[in-house]
Amino acid sequence: MLKMIIPTMMLLPTTWFSKNNLIWINLTTHSLIISLIPLLFFNQINNNLTSHSTHLSSDPLTTPLLTLTAWLLPLMIMASQYHMYNESPLRKKLYLSMMIFLQISLIMTFMATELILFYILFETTLIPTLIIITRWGNQAERLNASTYFLFYTLAGSLPLLIMLMFTHNNLGSLNIPLLTLMTQNMTTTWSHNLIWLACMMAFMVKMPLYGLHLWLPKAHVEAPIAGSMVLAAVLLKLGGYGMMRLTSILNPLTEYMAYPFLMLSLWGMIMTSSTCLRQTDLKSLIAYSSVSHMALVIMASLIQTPWSFTGAIILMIAHGLTSSMLFCLANSNYERTHSRIMMLSRGLQTLLPLMAFWWFVANLTNLALPPTINLIGELLVVVTSFSWSYITIALTGLNMLITALYSIYMFITTQRGALTSHIISMKPSFTRENMLMFMHISPIILLSLNPSIIMGFTP
């Protein structure tokens, strides 16, 4: 485990002591090498836990998310090169240090054995993200966005701290493998209902659930590209990961308490997908599509069957890569036209055909085309929710339809049709951008060939 944390921490001195013209090369190369390390964790002897130290361990739920996080850091660094070009070296290094600090906290969050360590690092991830959004965002609305982001997540997670203390007092330890063996007898009294709510609210806000999702479009739209990528790909999955860990101590109350959140997820999927159909802002469309996909994950985590957990994990990985790729594509548009309005950059297929291919593939994976892992995740979630109750198929099926609609709408608006007549100079696609898109799509394609490694506990 140290073989991952120490190199990531050492990326910080690498940033500060590199020569100014070598920062990006050094960091990208070293973070790519570090991203190969979690691949070693995939070979696990049993489903229980691979313990790396007394405080850090990895298991089949953690390892895919960890690999996603590690893979994302070189991608974030590559994506930020353009808009950081004119900043002073000090600011560049500060930006990269924020990203590396975020990466360290994320790695340790996903590996934490003890729930209190998980909570501390969960909160720690907020700070670098906040700094990235507030300092390097592009519009004046970023202050509002970062306030919403910070306070929604903090307010949701303070009850969780209290509940973790309480559970620690009751059960004696918050060690994750031990928690699966100890049970608290949760009945339907008011206090136990409140305990359930307190534990789950932090992750509901983080995922986000439909009623509490107000921070997400703001934060995603106002963040710079690296901030958007890491928010969409990893930080949302922290919520899913936490939910899947905590449901083991909250039984059997989850059956009764989960209903409001299941209804919110079911209806929220459709509402947010429909909102996507009438967005003017491209990044806002991708942000709302994130909410819609995450609603499926919330539903899967609350139903708590083995297949649904598998579907949730696969969907989290698939959505992380797809959303991050869509944000990179939107950013490549933004860098050229300096505007996020979809109508202003139409018909790009004539100008940038290779980028049109990446747009096409990203939109296809977003609408869960077979045989990508997006489809496998969605299919597992839809099948388990059907077996939970027959009626949900109407809503999840309608959601898949609307997802296809807005993905194709996004593709057609930006790529097909006539070029807008006032665009006279657009830089061609850089190799860096094509490489970025390729590095996003290649894990999806490779995982479609063998998804059993990200299937989590069941297969």
Added chain:
Amino acid sequence: MSFSNYKPSRLAALPSTLDPAEYDTSPETRRAQAERLAIRARLKREYLLQYNDPNRRGLIENPALLRWTYARTTNVYPNFRPTPKNSLMGAVFGIGPLIFLYCIIKTDRDRKEKLIREGKLDRTFQLSR
């Protein structure tokens, strides 16, 4: 002289030549029309000057478009005022479906759980878990 039976529809406005009000307007209306035409012509001239400028490299900044996007995305809540129609839409599309879905799914699941507990549900071919 009778005018044609052409009526305006939702997607096709009545052209001004078929509108009887066009043929007996007052000088004030004519002056207002001329002012609006002057504003439109000035904006179009500014746009065309930028559009055809050989030294332009970037986008033409269209303040009307920026104001429209700002109004659609960020400026919604400060101008929100709860009206009867607003509240009805919120209740019907926001809260109603949640309660409706809860009632339907709860009764369906309770019925299924009861059948499972009594052992009457045929789950011999149930593969999904």
